[in-house]
Amino acid sequence: xxxxxxxxxxxxxxxxxxxxxxxxxxxxxxxxxxxxxxxxxxxxxxxxxxxxxxxxxxxxxxxxxxxxxxxxxxxxxxxxxxxxxxxxxxxxxxxxxxxxxxxxxxxxxxxxxxxxxxxxxxxxxxxxxxxxxxxxxxxxxxxxxxxxxxxxxxxxxxxxxxxxxxxxxxxxx
Amino acid sequence: xxxxxxxxxxxxxxxxxxxxxxxxxxxxxxxxxxxxxxxxxxxxxxxxxxxxxxxxxxxxxxxxxxxxxxxxxxxxxxxxxxxxxxxxxxxxxxxxxxxxxxxxxxxxxxxxxxxxxxxxxxxxxxxxxxxxxxxxxxxxxxxxxxxxxxxxxxxxxxxxxxxxxxxxxxxxxxxxxxxxxxxxxxxxxxxxxxxxxxxxxxxxxxxxxxxxxxxxxxxxxxxxxxxxxxxxxxxxxxxxxxxxxxxxxxxxxxxxxxxxxxxxxxxxxxxxxxxxxxxxxxxxxxxxxxxxxxxxxxxxxxxxxxxxxxxxxxxxxxxxxxxxxxxxxxxxxxxxxxxxxxxxxxxxxxxxxxxxxxxxxxxxxxxxxxxxxxxxxxxxxxxxxxxxxxxxxxxxxxxxxxxxxxxxxxxxxxxxxxxxxx
Numbered sequence: 001x002x003x004x005x006x007x008x009x010x011x012x013x014x015x016x017x018x019x020x021x022x023x024x025x026x027x028x029x030x031x032x033x034x035x036x037x038x039x040x041x042x043x044x045x046x047x048x049x050x051x052x053x054x055x056x057x058x059x060x061x062x063x064x065x066x067x068x069x070x071x072x073x074x075x076x077x078x079x080x081x082x083x084x085x086x087x088x089x090x091x092x093x094x095x096x097x098x099x100x101x102x103x104x105x106x107x108x109x110x111x112x113x114x115x116x117x118x119x120x121x122x123x124x125x126x127x128x129x130x131x132x133x134x135x136x137x138x139x140x141x142x143x144x145x146x147x148x149x150x151x152x153x154x155x156x157x158x159x160x161x162x163x164x165x166x167x168x169x170x171x172x173x
Numbered sequence: 174x175x176x177x178x179x180x181x182x183x184x185x186x187x188x189x190x191x192x193x194x195x196x197x198x199x200x201x202x203x204x205x206x207x208x209x210x211x212x213x214x215x216x217x218x219x220x221x222x223x224x225x226x227x228x229x230x231x232x233x234x235x236x237x238x239x240x241x242x243x244x245x246x247x248x249x250x251x252x253x254x255x256x257x258x259x260x261x262x263x264x265x266x267x268x269x270x271x272x273x274x275x276x277x278x279x280x281x282x283x284x285x286x287x288x289x290x291x292x293x294x295x296x297x298x299x300x301x302x303x304x305x306x307x308x309x310x311x312x313x314x315x316x317x318x319x320x321x322x323x324x325x326x327x328x329x330x331x332x333x334x335x336x337x338x339x340x341x342x343x344x345x346x347x348x349x350x351x352x353x354x355x356x357x358x359x360x361x362x363x364x365x366x367x368x369x370x371x372x373x374x375x376x377x378x379x380x381x382x383x384x385x386x387x388x389x390x391x392x393x394x395x396x397x398x399x400x401x402x403x404x405x406x407x408x409x410x411x412x413x414x415x416x417x418x419x420x421x422x423x424x425x426x427x428x429x430x431x432x433x434x435x436x437x438x439x440x441x442x443x444x445x446x447x448x449x450x451x452x453x454x455x456x457x458x459x460x461x462x463x464x465x466x467x468x469x470x471x472x473x474x475x476x477x478x479x480x481x482x483x484x485x486x487x488x489x490x491x492x493x494x495x496x497x498x499x500x501x502x503x504x505x506x507x508x509x510x511x512x513x514x515x516x517x518x519x520x521x522x523x524x525x526x527x528x529x530x531x532x533x534x535x536x537x538x539x540x541x542x543x544x545x546x547x548x549x550x551x552x553x554x555x556x557x558x559x560x561x562x563x564x565x566x567x568x569x570x571x572x573x574x575x576x577x578x579x580x581x582x583x584x585x586x587x588x589x590x591x592x593x594x595x
Binding site for chain 2: 007010011012013014015018021025045046047049053072073074075076077078079080081082083084085088091093095107108109110111112114115116135152154168170171172
């Protein structure tokens with residue numbers, strides 16, 4: 001059976017044969033961030049794939065990864081395109097480097113994980129909060145349920161972490 | 174030859190198919206919003222114009238290539254309408270960066286003896302039907318599997334998908350909104366001298382940076398226009414092209430859908446402020462036997478002001494990180510050292526997924542762009558080279574052009590063309 005759920009008015013579907021995404025989002029619903037680790041390379045990868053991007057090895061295992069990282073870049077949307085986001089603007093999409101495996105296997109590689117900037121409770125943050133976040137902000141993963149076996153990972157400001165004095169933000173403000 | 178990769182190329186040998194194939198005909202519909210006709214109708218219109226331009230009739234065309242995102246009409250219907258019997262056709266999935274890639278495929282299938290002359294078209298109702306900005310049909314499409322990792326986050330439209338690259342370039346190199354806005358200023362200047370352009374108004378840097386934010390760092394005027402149109406390019410052997418009414422635009426080298434690592438999710442492999450042109454340039458210049466400094470006119474894809482800047486930089490027209498300066502110092506304007514998108518491109522003329530930039534460079538090489546300059550008794554346009562508003566847009570003595578096509582930060586295509594000297 002496919003896994004399907006309504007999220008903010010959008011129907012999200014993971015086909016029955018899509019084993020990799022099914023596993024990934026099922027772990028998220030248990031509040032676990034797990035990534036595939038290639039058997040040969042020992043390297044983690046994101047998002048889910050069917051083989052290891054560094055070796056082509058099709059054998060992997062799902063391993064738990066600490067959901068902490070640093071904002072590498074971001075999107076700040078002011079004009080909504082999808083109807084589901086009409087009443088959410090401005091909203092932010094965070095692309096954060098996980099601490100785990102940052103700069104590996106080469107200098108500019110990282111596990112760059114996407115998600116919206118949310119409150120710790122999984123609500124979209126206020127415009128005031130958006131203005132405090134930029135490149136360099138320390139963030140951690142939270143999860144928002146779509147169904148009882150499917151959740152989406154999102155980012156929230158890591159309140160326990162030491163934050164940069166002034167994260168880099170688009171200058172025109 | 175400033176780059177090491179460029180200095181290594183062997184300019185004495187004729188690499189691959191350098192010079193063997195040419196563009197012999199180009200054509201388009203008008204650029205409109207509200208075409209009130211099907212993509213099939215738009216396609217036959219544009220192809221008819223290109224055939225007329227090439228001096229060809231239906232018996233001369235036996236190959237057809239098209240591309241779309243399920244928003245167009247496939248080649249067999251279009252060919253049937255025009256009385257063309259096909260020896261080869263293929264309809265490819267894709268948008269930006271398809272133009273140059275399909276030109277390369279056309280060269281390959283002719284070289285393989287599969288057909289003799291290929292008409293490449295892109296027909297789209299990018300405003301009236303499947304909107305290029307992503308609203309309407311594209312937003313309504315169900316969100317499946319791999320797409321959940323972006324579309325569920327409101328990360329879907331082209332501007333949203335590319336924004337992390339654009340912002341990171343500002344962070345890495347100090348590129349400013351004003352520098353990049355100069356791309357719109359240049360292209361709008363060019364469009365004001367293009368009677369076909371959808372937007373003919375000239376804009377200033379202040380106009381761009383004071384227009385409303387769509388998604389940072391993109392203001393409304395950093396984004397391209399949505400229009401309804403079809404465009405066509407006809408490719409054949411240079412020898413055959415020499416029999417056509419217009420001089421051939423001779424293809425020197427072509428790169429198609431060249432990718433950064435991790436084409437599935439290119440942001441995994443940095444630097445994310447570097448785009449696919451970084452990889453494509455080594456094929457483009459080496460196969461062409463020349464380098465960026467030899468190019469007179471560029472056609473760097475302007476889905477956004479930023480895409481033009483990033484590609485000019487990564488193809489080596491300036492040093493890495495200096496793209497902001499390159500696009501804002503007058504170089505890319507008509508009258509400058511190396512004008513870019515002299516038709517006004519996607520920002521102003523109309524949105525064609527790359528076709529109109531190749532069409533424009535073909536006309537630049539012929540020396541007969543369709544501006545408002547007077548036509549003499551012999552039917553020849555007498556260019557004034559006065560680039561004041563409403564005037565000329567022909568560049569003087571164009572020998573070499575480069576097209577830099579863009580699909581996304583991780584994927585690009587490119588082509589170098591030259592004037593025929595036989």
